Amino acid sequence: MSMPEWWRGAVIYEVYPRSFQDSDGDGVGDLKGITRRLPYIAALGVDAVWIAPFFTSPMADMGYDVSDFRDVDPLFGTLADFDELIAQAHALGLRIIIDQVYSHTSDQHAWFKASRASKDNDYADWYVWADAKPDGTAPNNWLSVFGGPAWEWDGVRMQYYMHSFLASQPDLNFHSAAVQQELLDTARFWLDRGVDGFRLDACNHYFHDAKLRDNPPAVRGGGFDVQDTNPYGFQEHRYDKTQPENIAFLERLRAGLDEYPDRVAMGEVGDGVRSPQTVGLYTMGKDRLHLCYTFDLFGTEFTPVYFRKVVDSFERAAKQGWVCWALSNHDVVRHATRWTPPGEDPRQIAKLAIGLLVALRGAICLYQGEELGLTEAELRFEDLRDPYGIRFWPSFKGRDGCRTPMVWEAEVAQAGFTSGTPWLPIPEVHREAAVDVQEGDPDSLLGAYRRTLRLRKAHPALSVGSIQFLEAPVDLLAVVRESAEETLLCVFNLSPEPVPWSGADVAGQLGQAFAGEDLVLLGWGQLLIPLDGVSRVQAVDA
Structure with missing residues (x-):
């Protein structure tokens, strides 16, 4: 599998573990389930599998709130299960990329429990703490992605702590040398276990402005992360993320990866209108990130003007860098729903979309189920598990609609995903798109995906x-x-x-x-x- 710069033309398949395949009947997908389905992924013709977080977590944000970076949550299995997954993937010629959530932890992490205990212990500066203003209000006007202030009062330490996401996800303080070293050591732990790379969640959120300056108002109608239902989009996030100090840390991380052959660092960059420039900065040269994954094709517009505008912006701003394009992921409405006009067949749109994606310069990422043409699930409020959706219902229904379980067998209970009760309901309409239905149909969308990915491999012009x-x-x-x-x-x-x-x-x-x-x-x-x-x-x- 040794192939320098394999990532440039790579096709990456995202697995959302809790919704892929359950092996033990508890209704939640797991590592053994992923291992069972690796031959299916390999048959698609992809190069790598990106696995969303499976680490120890109280699951307030479905695993993106980590309480132990170096262990597997029992919900998903064990470290031995992960080692077996790596071995089986490599035997099939697949590389494994894992999520690394460095910008924050769970408030149940031992580091945070120690940090909040006092202002003078070894972990005191591992998180972003600040005194209240004289009137008791938060240190500045920063907002959380999930709504409301980015500051939470802690009555133990008698200070505010910063949280870019949930209040139970305190931000790590990257201005601390000890924090940086611990995270670099964590990366080495997984590299030593054989992972082929990292998808770095929210990598432009690592550093904050040390002076805690207020963010200015945003120009409305800017980037993808501006949502009318969420005041987060009302600010230009000049000081709470995308700070210049981040470059030096990314270079340290890249230097560590370069000690291992053919490993890759893919940063997730959600930076609104600044995304092209940030991606260009983070992927410039050979000592930063290999490539960056962006949200810029996650909009609702499906026109040539839209695609050309987005791609051109990255071609200009990231000429020396490399982009990973995606049309859907576990955070957005599935593109078969976003882009299908009323009365049209979502499968037609999905077939066109994979052809278009393959024609773009850069790596590409597929999200589980898009190869089946799965549409966004319509869920009841009572079924929601996503704190983001619960917070903003009904104007924003959250991310659960794109996270419902994979459908493997149309006529089997729970579509072959689990023998128990699935953690999210499986829409009946998804059954007709099940893998076993499409496997034997050469005209199916699944067949079109396989042919299109083979076409990309056959034509280097399409990948590089x-x-x-x-x-x-x-x-x-x-x-x-x-x-x-x-x-x-x-x-x-x-x-x-x-x-x-x-x-x-x-x-x-x-x-x-x-x-x-x-x-x-x-x-x-x-x-x-x-x-x-x-x-x-x-x-x-x-």
Whole structure:
């Protein structure tokens, strides 16, 4: 499996452990369940599996509130189960990437319990503590991603502590050298167990402004993380995250990974309108992160203008870096729902979307179930487990709708996910998309995913080649991908109606003959056209 820079063209498959496969009947997926289904993942044609947190946790935020970074929560299994998962994955040619949640811990972590006990113990400065203002209010105006102030009063220490997420998720203080070293040692613990890399949760949240300056108001209508239901989007997050000191820590982390062959660090960057610049900064050169995962294609707009605008912004800001593109994950409404107009077939949109994703320059990440065309589940308030959704219901229904369990067998109880009661209900409409239904159908969406991923592997231009956009009719997105070996034209019709495109127009922009024919793309259609590899594609004005 030794392959330097394998990550550049990688296809990564995200597994949300509690919803993938349950092996013991408790209704929650686990590590043994993932191991059982590794052959299915390998058959998709992916290169790596990203596993969301499975560490010891009180599960207030479904495992993103860690109380022990170096152990497996009993809900998911044991360290021995994880070691077996690694061994089986490697035997199948799959790499394993695990989430590392460094920006904060659970308030049940031993570090926090020690830190809150006094202001002068060994852990006193491991978290972000601050005195109240003279009137007793919080130190500044910073807000939590999950709503309300980012400060919680602690009556033991008689200070406020910072929490960028839930009040039960206190932020670690990266200005402490001891904190940095402990986290670097934690990374080494998992590297020694054989993991192939890390997905660094909220990696631009590591440092805060040491002067605790107020954030200014935001320009409304900015980045993805601006939600009208949440006041978090009312601020420009200038001081509570994305601080310059972060670069030095990322360089220390990268240096540690470089001691192990072929390992990768993929940062999650949610930074609104600043995301392209932050990704460029974090992936510049060879001594920072290898690549970054962003939220920028998680919007609701499904137009050529939208995709071109997003991709162009990263091409300009992160020329020396590398992006991992995704259309869905465990935090957002599934794209088969977000992008399907009323009356249209979500499977058609999903088939078009995977073709479009494969045509982008960078690594790509798939979220479990999108290869089946799973749509967002409609859940009752009583079924919700996500604290974010419970907090903002009904204007924002939270993240549980995209986290319902995988459907493996249509006619089996609980769709083959568990023999018990699943932690979230399984929508009946998902059964018709079950794996066993699609396996034997060459025209299924699952079959289309497998073929499309094989196509990406067969054409290096699609994974590591350059990217340029052509001017095209309003509903068409036209992408030229070029490597030393080949040039490909990828065209997508993001509308339900047929769209013609003049062959002369195509040829004129390519600077080469184009068979003298016009193109007609059917509704939601897509084409991949190999071009003459000798003729070079001319620069296209973005």
